[in-house]
Amino acid sequence: MNKKLKIGLFGFGVVGQGLYDVLKKSPALNVEIVSICVKNKKERSLPEELFCYSPEDILSNKDINLVVELISDADEAYPIVKRSLELGKNVVSANKKMIAENFAELIQLQKDHNVSLLYEASACGSIPVIRNLEEYYDNDLLLSVTGILNGSSNYILTKIFDHNKPYNEALKEAQDLGFAEADPTFDVDGFDALFKLVILTAHSFGTIVNPEGVLNYGISNISDFDINYAKEKGFKIKLVGQVERLENNKLSLFVLPRLVNRDKYIYNVEDEFNGVVVKGLAYDKQFMFGKGAGGHPTGSAVLSDITALAHDYRYEYKKMNYYTNLDYDKSGSIEIYLRYKNESDLSKFDFASITESYSGPLYNYKVGLISIEKLLQLKNDLRYMDIFIAVTGKTLSY
Incomplete structure (x- = not known):
């Protein structure tokens, strides 16, 4: 748990704000949000210097070792997640459309670059269903x-x-x-x-x-x-x-x-x-x-993935690897x-x-x-x- 996670956050809508709120309630986690990438400048409750407007500002930042992708557009999310994995950064995503449409490639990218992509928040909000299917129901x-x-x-x-x-x-x-x-x-x-x-x-x-x-x-x-x-x-x-x-x-x-x-x-x-x-x-x-909906419930699922990455967790895709x-x-x-x-x-x-x-x-x-x-x-x-x-x-x- 002593591993320092420096986060580059993409998106600050309902879920992004929800994640920021639940992170403040989890002081034991050694996490820092270094930068938040958004599309447009507007009045926000956080300091302006925390925000950036180009994905490259986060992707090229070598201090950032975790990308959290919480934008709604799957087509915009895909190159961000792909590039992050290729750069050796772990990723947490809530974008179910992007994941479902590019599943095989995203699994292969994790293997090729020895990184982890976690996405508990992409399915069923606050219910830890993916982790349970992966770990508890890990048989045929x-x-x-x-x-x-x-x-x-x-x-x-x-x-x-x-x-x-x-x-x-x-x-x-x-x-x-x-x-x-x-x-x-x-x-x-x-x-x-x-x-x-x-x-x-x-x-x-x-x-x-x-x-x-x-x-x-x-x-x-x-x-x-x-x-x-x-x-x-x-x-x-x-x-x-x-x-x-x-x-x-x-x-x-x-x-x-x-x-x-x-x-x-x-x-x-x-x-x-x-x-x-x-x-x-x-x-x-x-x-x-x-x-299954709302900023804080979904934000808590994102937080769960961030905590898991602090322990170097990754999906093993056991059913794909060990069963017919x-x-x-x-x-x-x-x-x-x-x-x-x-x-x-x-x-x-x-x-x-x-x-x-x-x-x-x-x-x-x-x-x-x-x-x-x-x-x-x-x-x-x-x-x-x-x-x-x-x-x-x-x-x-x-």
Whole structure:
């Protein structure tokens, strides 16, 4: 713990400020923020001399031995993280999109330059899920990881189901509190959860999956009809990511809204909290719960990585190195609730079977079995159609 960490911090938004605050509450850690790189000059609570405006000011500073990357733009984050690793600097990042899209290269860079990249804050905020998957569940007994991975969407759904607020009002409240961005697409359409799920899949099963090939669909199309349907059936709707080990060394993964009943762990995960259920062959189900959005919860996860680096910790990627890699399989089927208005939209969904059907004056719905591959073919069009989809959970593990 006597190792002095001199930090170059990129970004001073909600999470950057949160990290600065939690660092002040951790005096035992031998850490100094040497410089903070931001885009624009403006009035801030910290001394002006602490800030810089060119990434090179941090990257070329030989005194800085740890780069903490907390900017929102994945395309801007990638060259910063890559160059830092190439220069022999350890890196902590919270950028799930950047990591998920460049996973294999970032792992190789760590090996090539004998450095460590830690990113606990990139998945599930304050929950130490990556470290647990890497260290505690470091064997081949794991069967599935399922959970609420996006605090912003969960906050919105809580306001809808527990406080009877309309979607737009709940979204605005999430934005005002800093849980959702001005453009909420990343959160409410399941992209944030998708990138987190890709990261969790690598640490759960040793398999790197291209995010573009994974089904994700969010809650932006939810209507009062869907909400009333769920309530009448005794469900809540949650945005859920799942990766599951199948037979014959195969994996299934997707992010979809889900109809969740009272006997499931995630039913009572509310507001900006995340909840992750880990299921194993020998230990059945274990549940992790914590805040998944906000500056201080995410900042605490960044702090955890900084503390780990003070002890020279690095991910070993044990599942990739010591166990048989599992292949991502798109051929499985799931049961979904599909609410639609136009028959032309319904015709695009090739159900294998129908278990429930309703036709009404404004909306119709069908519940039935459909292949993940069929849904993947529609992936880029789903959120632009006048529909809503939710997994029923009846044919799944959770």
